[in-house]
Amino acid sequence: MTKQEQTRAPRQNTTASSEGCVVGIDIGGTNLRLALADTTGCILARHAASTADSRNAATVVAAIERGVEELMREANVPRSALRSIAAGAPGITNVDEGIVIATSYLMGWRDVPLQSMLESALGIPAIVDNDVNMAAVGESWMGSGKNVRDFVFIAIGTGVGAGVVLEGRPFRGMGWAAGEIGYMLVPGVSSEPTEHGAPGALESMVGGEGIRETWLRTWSQEKTSLPRELTATKIFEGAQTGDPLAKAILHQSAQILSYAIYNLSLVLNCPLFILGGGVGTHPVFFEATQKALEKWASRSHLKLSLSALGAEAQLMGAVRLALDLAHATPIKDK
Amino acid sequence: MTKQEQTRAPRQNTTASSEGCVVGIDIGGTNLRLALADTTGCILARHAASTADSRNAATVVAAIERGVEELMREANVPRSALRSIAAGAPGITNVDEGIVIATSYLMGWRDVPLQSMLESALGIPAIVDNDVNMAAVGESWMGSGKNVRDFVFIAIGTGVGAGVVLEGRPFRGMGWAAGEIGYMLVPGVSSEPTEHGAPGALESMVGGEGIRETWLRTWSQEKTSLPRELTATKIFEGAQTGDPLAKAILHQSAQILSYAIYNLSLVLNCPLFILGGGVGTHPVFFEATQKALEKWASRSHLKLSLSALGAEAQLMGAVRLALDLAHATPIKDK
Numbered sequence: 001m002t003k004q005e006q007t008r009a010p011r012q013n014t015t016a017s018s019e020g021c022v023v024g025i026d027i028g029g030t031n032l033r034l035a036l037a038d039t040t041g042c043i044l045a046r047h048a049a050s051t052a053d054s055r056n057a058a059t060v061v062a063a064i065e066r067g068v069e070e071l072m073r074e075a076n077v078p079r080s081a082l083r084s085i086a087a088g089a090p091g092i093t094n095v096d097e098g099i100v101i102a103t104s105y106l107m108g109w110r111d112v113p114l115q116s117m118l119e120s121a122l123g124i125p126a127i128v129d130n131d132v133n134m135a136a137v138g139e140s141w142m143g144s145g146k147n148v149r150d151f152v153f154i155a156i157g158t159g160v161g162a163g164v165v166l167e168g169r170p171f172r173g174m175g176w177a178a179g180e181i182g183y184m185l186v187p188g189v190s191s192e193p194t195e196h197g198a199p200g201a202l203e204s205m206v207g208g209e210g211i212r213e214t215w216l217r218t219w220s221q222e223k224t225s226l227p228r229e230l231t232a233t234k235i236f237e238g239a240q241t242g243d244p245l246a247k248a249i250l251h252q253s254a255q256i257l258s259y260a261i262y263n264l265s266l267v268l269n270c271p272l273f274i275l276g277g278g279v280g281t282h283p284v285f286f287e288a289t290q291k292a293l294e295k296w297a298s299r300s301h302l303k304l305s306l307s308a309l310g311a312e313a314q315l316m317g318a319v320r321l322a323l324d325l326a327h328a329t330p331i332k333d334k
Numbered sequence: 335m336t337k338q339e340q341t342r343a344p345r346q347n348t349t350a351s352s353e354g355c356v357v358g359i360d361i362g363g364t365n366l367r368l369a370l371a372d373t374t375g376c377i378l379a380r381h382a383a384s385t386a387d388s389r390n391a392a393t394v395v396a397a398i399e400r401g402v403e404e405l406m407r408e409a410n411v412p413r414s415a416l417r418s419i420a421a422g423a424p425g426i427t428n429v430d431e432g433i434v435i436a437t438s439y440l441m442g443w444r445d446v447p448l449q450s451m452l453e454s455a456l457g458i459p460a461i462v463d464n465d466v467n468m469a470a471v472g473e474s475w476m477g478s479g480k481n482v483r484d485f486v487f488i489a490i491g492t493g494v495g496a497g498v499v500l501e502g503r504p505f506r507g508m509g510w511a512a513g514e515i516g517y518m519l520v521p522g523v524s525s526e527p528t529e530h531g532a533p534g535a536l537e538s539m540v541g542g543e544g545i546r547e548t549w550l551r552t553w554s555q556e557k558t559s560l561p562r563e564l565t566a567t568k569i570f571e572g573a574q575t576g577d578p579l580a581k582a583i584l585h586q587s588a589q590i591l592s593y594a595i596y597n598l599s600l601v602l603n604c605p606l607f608i609l610g611g612g613v614g615t616h617p618v619f620f621e622a623t624q625k626a627l628e629k630w631a632s633r634s635h636l637k638l639s640l641s642a643l644g645a646e647a648q649l650m651g652a653v654r655l656a657l658d659l660a661h662a663t664p665i666k667d668k
Contacts (some may be wrong), residue, residue: 176603187519211580266514267597268505268512
């Protein structure tokens with residue numbers, strides 16, 4: 001952890017110390033973010049740190065411990081008021097056993113007992129879940145999925161993943177891997193299995209890294225006046241200004257994403273799809289996907305929405321799960 | 335209704351008249367089948383009739399009424415012992431309101447209040463559901479899905495549909511159309527929307543009618559020694575005897591079905607897929623699909639099973655739902 005910063009910490013009079021409070025955590029490959037909330041879900045303080053230098057689980061837990069202390073000090077809440085903690089990790093997570101089964105190569109976690117590590121470090125009940133599921137919970141609680149029984153939250157950043165909410169609750173699947181749509185097979189993607197660690201079929205056409213690689217592979221001075229090294233969102237901006245290669249790649253990606261959304265709507269028959277993540281929430285990409293979906297409008301009456309919580313979705317989902325855990329856990333007599 | 339026949343009616347001593355019994359019904363485009371069961375689910379009598387001549391909803395309900403009388407007589411059970419009835423219809427069905435929203439062109443039903451029609455005709459509580467969902471319930475109760483929390487039952491006959499069982503219960507979707515996978519978009523299918531009434535993208539490559547049409551379209555005397563007019567199952571038999579065109583069509587269909595199953599496994603993360611229906615349970619097609627799925631084995635540890643109940647799956651599912659309804663409905667004082 002090299003850089004530590006506190007962001008936005010409204011010092012308000014709250015009932016935190018009497019009724020207790022919770023901490024929600026978003027563990028990412030680049031950043032660690034924490035939020036302290038009271039029992040009504042109101043955020044009391046925030047904390048952020050970098051995970052870029054060390055992503056070892058013990059190091060991350062130590063950073064969380066320091067972050068929690070910071071939050072309590074910042075919000076002027078006694079440590080004894082802390083009821084529970086919830087952490088979202090970027091990987092397949094066994095929620096019942098509290099184990100992060102596997103993250104991507106970037107983190108390299110395998111069977112990390114994160115729940116018990118957090119409980120030992122902090123002395124309060126903890127819950128852990130996949131970060132995209134947490135984001136879906138956040139959107140369900142106070143975002144674009146509010147009051148919608150069944151919906152799918154699709155996170156598109158470097159890669160692609162989905163959080164499935166059925167009957168108001170995250171549906172995680174028997175192997176905790178429901179919504180792993182990055183590997184989905186649709187027209188226009190490779191139907192050959194990819195190597196372990198490599199992006200999935202859908203991901204390689206729709207994820208930020210896949211879009212960047214497609215650009216690199218197809219780039220030539222004859223086709224575009226834009227530079228060879230370009231991120232997905234910069235490619236979208238190029239498409240908006242009329243660059244032919246950028247437009248072709250944008251439309252191809254949007255079309256392939258529309259196939260995946262249509263397939264999901266056939267299987268789950270849910271009325272709402274929420275796009276999240278830095279690539280998924282780019283307005284140019286969102287609009288192109290919405291347009292591509294019109295093709296299926298006669299069969300599938302689905303609504304595509306932008307994430308209302310944006311980068312906050314995971315953190316708010318974590319706060320929600322921590323609150324649920326706090327409500328389910330009787331307060332111990334001191 | 336031209337032909338009426340009773341099939342297998344074991345005359346056993348049962349507790350039917352004291353504890354009551356239920357009727358399960360499978361309404362198809364060709365046949366109407368009824369089964370009388372005691373409260374333990376043991377079948378007391380069966381009845382079948384043709385629906386080929388008249389598929390009008392009132393006519394079908396009248397045929398059900400006659401069938402129920404036949405069953406009671408056959409099993410020597412008084413009419414007053416009948417507790418509830420459940421009917422599966424080949425279309426999208428609103429289970430809460432008891433309305434068959436839409437069936438295929440063959441039946442042509444639109445917004446048929448089947449539950450209230452049955453309740454009026456028979457004077458007992460009724461429940462209606464989609465027939466593939468009922469088959470999935472049957473497999474979950476006493477078939478290949480027994481003791482499996484989450485699985486997908488895929489019915490492949492003329493067309494293709496799926497019944498999704500999550501957490502032990504049928505998952506029907508907010509528009510009652512979950513599992514409508516006949517329209518799924520996978521590599522190798524057309525990505526253009528089909529006209530209303532026409533087979534869906536997946537269905538046209540994997541369903542019996544689609545396979546037959548592919549055969550017709552690609553048939554030539556140079557490619558095969560088999561006749562031009564051939565059903566899907568006859569094409570599978572031709573593949574087994576080494577006919578090159580039949581083999582090519584079998585493998586193409588099996589591969590495309592394997593893509594759809596893989597996609598379902600990504601979304602739902604369920605460990606089991608059950609193939610049902612006359613085409614889906616053909617051993618040659620089942621084996622080819624199983625082989626095609628091996629390609630994804632490293633990522634997806636799913637099991638493909640044959641329907642254990644075969645043509646009985648829908649009827650047994652109907653019996654199960656009727657029993658659930660009977661248990662949920664207090665017996666009226668006479």
